Amino acid sequence: MYRVSDWSLKSFLGLVALDLTQTVTQICQIGVDLKEFFSKDRQDPYYDVDHTVRQSVKSIERERDGLCANLANVANSLPLPSPPARTRLQLCPSAKRLVDGQDDGYINYIDKNYLTNVERELLLQSGGAFQYWKCPNCKLEIKFYVRQSQYSTLLTTREIRKCGKLTIREALLAKSHLDQRHRPASHLKYACLICMANGESLQRDRTAFECSRDLTRHLHEKHSERSLPDLIMRELRFVGRTTREENIPYDLKFA
Helix, strand or coil: CCCCCHHHHHHHHHHHHHHHHHHHHHHHHHHHHHHCCCCCCCCCCCCEECCCCEEEEEHHHHHHHHHHHHHHHHHCCCCCCCCCCHHHHHHHCHHHHHHHHCCCCEECCCCHCCCCCHHHHHHHCCCEEEEECCCCCCCCEEEEECCCCCCCCCCCCCCCEEECCCCEECHHHHHECCCCCCCCCCCCCCCCHHHHHHHCCEECCCEECEEEEHHHHHEEEHHHCCCCCHHHHHHHHHCCCCCCCCCCCCCCCCC
């Protein structure tokens, strides 16, 4: 049985509330569209759903308003996303926003002297550029590669790399990074999002790691695409071997 943390559950319910709110807005627009569709000169315009049922626009609007009210009550009753309790080690606020699809980081230039020989060779062969994504909260920097202008941000780049038997986008590291302002002298940088979603505390070399290599090794050895419910795995953009890549810009693909 899956054991999901309060933070993951509240974040998921918050997304459901947002979707319901958007649905309410769309339904409310139906009445406006109907008024524009029917002639204003007619005293009692009718909408023929299937050529057998005739229903007045006013009747449709009453049903719409009732449905909107019911959906709004459901959306308002759902909790908003809230972070886990503050501890010495904690996921950075910007990492949580990235998981929700919000990128407010900064882009910094990378001098070629700081590139590896492999990275320089990639630039010579394929073009593109390496740049730093800089966290707006704790200032941690994540190096990532872009080649197409339409996919030139951390969350949109389609460029991936192999980490042992896993395939990742650099967005995984940004979404997993710990708040560097409050870290102890342990120099831990990354957390396992799957372990956190399962309610586990952050501990060195078990759920929190100093470098990306240790994080990806842990993900490969301890987890799979079945470690969490499919809905949460999709929200984290974690996929398995059978997932159709063209439909999901994944952050982590299990071997």
